[in-house]
Amino acid sequence: MTRFDLVVTGAGPAGMAAAVTAREAGLSVLLVDEQPEPGGQIWRAVERNKRDRPANLSFLGEDYAAGAVLAGRFRSCGAEYWPSAMVWHLDCPEKGDKSVVVARNGGTEQVAAGQVLIASGAMERPVPVPGWTLPGVMTIGAAQTVLKSSGLYPDAPLVLAGSGPLLLLFAAQCAAAHIPVSAILDTTPSGAPGRGLPHLPRAMLGWRTLLKGRKLLRAMKQSGVPVYRGVRDIAAIGKEAVERVRFTSGGVSHELPAASLLLHEGVVPNPQLTRLIGCDHRWNTAQRCFHPVLDPWGESSVPGIFVAGDGGGIAGAEAAAAAGHLAGLAIAERTGAMSEAERDLKATGPGDRLLAARAVRPMLDAMYPPPAWIATLDGDIPVCRCEEVSARAVRGAAADGAPGPNQAKAFLRAGMGPCQGRMCGLTVTEILADAHGREPGAIGYYRIRPPIKPVTVGELAALDGAD
Numbered sequence: 001m002t003r004f005d006l007v008v009t010g011a012g013p014a015g016m017a018a019a020v021t022a023r024e025a026g027l028s029v030l031l032v033d034e035q036p037e038p039g040g041q042i043w044r045a046v047e048r049n050k051r052d053r054p055a056n057l058s059f060l061g062e063d064y065a066a067g068a069v070l071a072g073r074f075r076s077c078g079a080e081y082w083p084s085a086m087v088w089h090l091d092c093p094e095k096g097d098k099s100v101v102v103a104r105n106g107g108t109e110q111v112a113a114g115q116v117l118i119a120s121g122a123m124e125r126p127v128p129v130p131g132w133t134l135p136g137v138m139t140i141g142a143a144q145t146v147l148k149s150s151g152l153y154p155d156a157p158l159v160l161a162g163s164g165p166l167l168l169l170f171a172a173q174c175a176a177a178h179i180p181v182s183a184i185l186d187t188t189p190s191g192a193p194g195r196g197l198p199h200l201p202r203a204m205l206g207w208r209t210l211l212k213g214r215k216l217l218r219a220m221k222q223s224g225v226p227v228y229r230g231v232r233d234i235a236a237i238g239k240e241a242v243e244r245v246r247f248t249s250g251g252v253s254h255e256l257p258a259a260s261l262l263l264h265e266g267v268v269p270n271p272q273l274t275r276l277i278g279c280d281h282r283w284n285t286a287q288r289c290f291h292p293v294l295d296p297w298g299e300s301s302v303p304g305i306f307v308a309g310d311g312g313g314i315a316g317a318e319a320a321a322a323a324g325h326l327a328g329l330a331i332a333e334r335t336g337a338m339s340e341a342e343r344d345l346k347a348t349g350p351g352d353r354l355l356a357a358r359a360v361r362p363m364l365d366a367m368y369p370p371p372a373w374i375a376t377l378d379g380d381i382p383v384c385r386c387e388e389v390s391a392r393a394v395r396g397a398a399a400d401g402a403p404g405p406n407q408a409k410a411f412l413r414a415g416m417g418p419c420q421g422r423m424c425g426l427t428v429t430e431i432l433a434d435a436h437g438r439e440p441g442a443i444g445y446y447r448i449r450p451p452i453k454p455v456t457v458g459e460l461a462a463l464d465g466a467d
Contacts, residue, residue, distance in 0.1 A: 004030040004080070005335055006328075007100045007113035009087045009273065012040020013067070013317045014309025014324035015119035016074040021328025025337040029079035030111060032102055036084050038074055040121055041141065042317045043067030044148040053151060059176035060148065061169075063212070063317065070321060089450035090116065092277050092302055103455050107462035115304045115331045118274060119324065122267040122310035125289070125370065126423050127162065128381050128391070131236030132263065140170045140264035153179045154260030159245050161185035161234055162264035164368040165213065170262075172219040183256055184220065185231040185247055187265070188368055196367040205359035209316075228254065232373075236261050265371050268426060269311045275448040277302055283441030286362070287314055288370035289426060290445055297330035298323055306331060319357035325350035375430040375440075383431065384424040386417020394428055398435035404444045405429055418454050421446040 006022045008015045011033035019031045039046045046067040049056045057065040074081075082104055089101035097112040124141045131137065140160065146152050153174070158181050160171060167184075174181050196203075203210060220227070228249040236258070237244040245258045268289035271281065280293040280301035291313045298306045308327040309320035326347055333343040377383065377391035389412045397411040405421075405428050408414055414428055415421035421428075425446050433440040451460075 001099075001110055001112050003097060003112040003114070004028045005114045005337075006030070006117060006331055007032065007098070007111060007115075008079075008117045008119060009033075009100075010040060010119035010121055010309070010311075011035065011038035011074070011081075011083070012042060012119060012121050012309060013070065013321040014121070014311075014327075015040070015117065016070050017321040017324030018117045018119065018306075018308055018328040018331070019079040020070070020073050020077045021325045022331055023077040023079050025328070025332035027332060027335060027337055029077075030082065030113075031074075031079050032082045032085050032087050032100070032104075034084065034086050038071045038081075038083075039067055040119075041145060042121075042320075043071065044145050046148075047071050049148065056148075056151060056177075059173050061173065061176075064148075067317075086453060086455075087273065088452055088455055090273060090277050090305075092116075092305060098304060101450070101463065103451075103459045106456075106458060108455075108459045110463070114335060115306065117298075117306045117308060117324075117327055117331065118311055119307075119309045119320075120270045120273055120311045121320075122314055123270045123422060125265050125268050126427055127263040127265050127371075128374070128377060128383055128427060129234045129236065129263070130381055131238065131242065133382055133385060134236050134238050134242045135240070136238070136242035136259055137236045137261045137263065140166055140262045141267070143260075143262050144170050144173070147173070147177075153177070154262065156180050156259060157182040157257050158260045158262070159183050159185065159256060159258045160262050160264075161187065161231065161245070161247075162262075163188040163371075164264060164266045165216070165364065166267070167264045168213070168216040168220055170264075171223065171225070172216050175219055175223040175225075181223070181225045182258065184225055184227045185234060185245070185249070186227055186229045187231045187234070187371065188229070190230055192367040195369075196363045199363035199366055203360045203363040206356045209318075209357070209360045234263075266368065267310065267314055269313060270422070271311075271425075271445065272420065272422065272448055272452045274300065274305075274307060274311070275445065276450065276452055277305060279305065279307075281445070283439065284313070286365040286369075288372075288430070288440070289314075290441075296326075298327040299330065304334075315358050315361050319354055322350040322354035322357060326354065374427055375434040377427070377431055383427050384412070384414035384417065386419055386423070387413040387415075389414040389424070391427075391431060394431045395435050398432050402432070403436070404432060405446045406444075408432060409446065415446045420448065420452055 005027040085104035
């Protein structure tokens, strides 16, 4: 079995930064990523766009284009890189190396790791509104990924619905790329500036981010796209695909034609790998999600398992890269490649950048709170799309005695489909918490078992022969 000092999962800002830092310290590094090229979701296809479609960089923005710099540093750092590969299991014995199981090239490979950095990033919060399973309804993040990777955009009439920075960013990118948007349905509760004001003094540490946000708001206003505010009760309507969007704004019911409806209500950490190996997690009330408990260097409750980037808590690309550098330094010190004093000295720059990037987050959380209505879902709205489990069925399981998601899973099969609970986990937790009158943190989350994503029979069979 091949051994590396460090195995990194995920080639986004955090993963690439950690790999570069660890290699500079002389460590052997393997980075495994599911995508065919580095960049993660935030910098998806940045190298290809810079090389083949440089005009795209103008509307995707400076922050996106900047990803090519770190991608270039990663390419030249000397780390072994396995693209189009998937870590589907981690084994973390109390003593000795970790075992990392990777599906790659139609087979399975197993490598040993002295330390592991999980940089699996974030995923969009599911938004289970009526009709959200219709063709033509997708998340803004998914649409943005397609725009970055292929230059394609959804069919018109296009309606954007939701709240938060990514909605503003995508609206600005659409305007810059001359992609027609019929309407923006802003679900942000009224009083956003007032909620954010108490956090402004701290947020000024990240003043560059604040200026970017102001620029995005200005771009949305100047685009001329109609904006409906205080939107509630969104529903996608159609037979074979979405045809119309129904909603209320200011107490008035509206209905608009739509061939595409893009939803967004924030992003949450991807917990699959950290849950798989038993890392401690904490409920974040402000962001309404779980995140792993980490020390200042990114080490989890499982020794030798580090987490960096949005997978450890939502803070954005700049914070992710800084956290990756810090984790790389800590791992280098842990393995004896540098002294504690050298680690601390080199940590000054990324530590300051991380502090500034995170300073804005409480203000954003206050201004754009996650939708509380998800916890009150009922009726026939599908919650688990894989197993077609409704919100009413989840409440029925609670009434029948299911105290948490794992018991509900036994009752309903919710969370047992191909996505392994990624699309329904938070929603099921919130509904059960509401049904039982408890906090989501007390209800808990699914127990995640390998493989964390579907693998083929051939890939499973190859495990027996893995070195």
